[in-house]
Amino acid sequence: MKSPTATLLVFCPDRRGLVAKIANFIYSNGGNIIHADQHTDASAQLFLTRIEWELKDFNLPRDVIAPAFSAIAKPLEANWQLHFSDTIPRIAIWVTKQDHCLLDLLWRWQAKEMPAEIPLIISNHPDLKPIADQLAIAFHHIPITPDNKNEQETQQLELLRQHKIDLVVLAKYMQILSPQFVSSFPSIINIHHSFLPAFPGANPYQRAYDRGVKIIGATAHYVTADLDEGPIIEQDVVRVSHRDTVADLVRKGKDLERLVLSRAVRLHLQHRVLAYGNRTVVFA
Structure with a gap:
């Protein structure tokens, strides 16, 4: 020890x-x-x-x-x-249907690469519950609609409180958090499937393909009230060519997303990220 x-x-x-x-x-x-x-x-x-x-x-x-x-x-x-260093943070992972970032985080957690506990997974779809069940992690399916968003975010905040969560990781959670939620729980890391500030928002791979880019990227950042504009923690890129289809871009992008997100979470857990204004210094 x-x-x-x-x-x-x-x-x-x-x-x-x-x-x-x-x-x-x-x-x-x-x-x-x-x-x-x-x-x-x-x-x-x-x-x-x-x-x-x-x-x-x-x-x-x-x-x-x-x-x-x-x-x-x-x-x-x-x-x-x-x-x-011996205070172990507690993480909640939020997901939708895609499992690649969730599986990568859980594998690294099981391999003791991340000094944290993961007692909670929240999703707006039930699809990934079997993964949580295999590891005896509490899974809560909380569907989100425009009509119930405020009510459901209140339930999500209560779960974070009950499980004494220190950090929320949005591992391809395809929902926009309200400014009120972010104000109530500001310690959130998101993975965005593009090299921000290029192609914020939805469908970045299609938009990158339409633009004919030669590199694609992924960005992990802290969540703020402004969509995809929070302080950036980690980024990476991979080259693509005119021969690549949108499906190829998505496949290559998924590899980047899981690596970039895991690096960002690890850096945060090691207290190597200092955010100020809308910027960060990463003491890696």
Whole structure:
């Protein structure tokens, strides 16, 4: 078993001495830094950092670390998060009918590639329930129509609360979440089947084919109230040619979708993604 660690993700207005201030907070309390990375966004005049240290021999109890660091962060006008490596996040996966992203996530979870628990799958169709049953994961079929959307989202939020969910992963969940839902539960990752910002919305492969593109892509991003415009976590592309049909684009795209989504979820679970405004820094 690895020794548990703490990770700080911080962004604040850029100024001199920030690295020293944060590192000294850890050093002066007996911490041993094992990973540190930083970035300065000159256009936004922001400093961003991820710093991880061993909790063994650290002088501050866990419940004191946050208030102690807050005293440093407040005069720096810093936005920050504190995470502990032995706190296991709980994920809910949302699906429709396509299973490729769901199966990839579950395989990686079973292979212990993802430090998480997956107690819940929600779908607006019943088709993928046998997959959940095989792994003894709770499956809830919640059909969505324009008439019942508000009522059903209330039920979905209640399920997230009951299962103590920390992160929702939209693994080809072909529904648009309402702004009210996103405001109530903002920790959501979506996979979009194109290289955003190209071809947002529906039917991107057909539109890419019609446009005669030479590459197609997939994008994993955080969900915001604006459709397919949330901060991007991970992207990848593959070349296509004039010989490829729409079906070929879909087949190649599915391979990208599952890889890009799994990478994004893993990066999020490892606390390597720092979102600010509509951008991210990924400390990979």
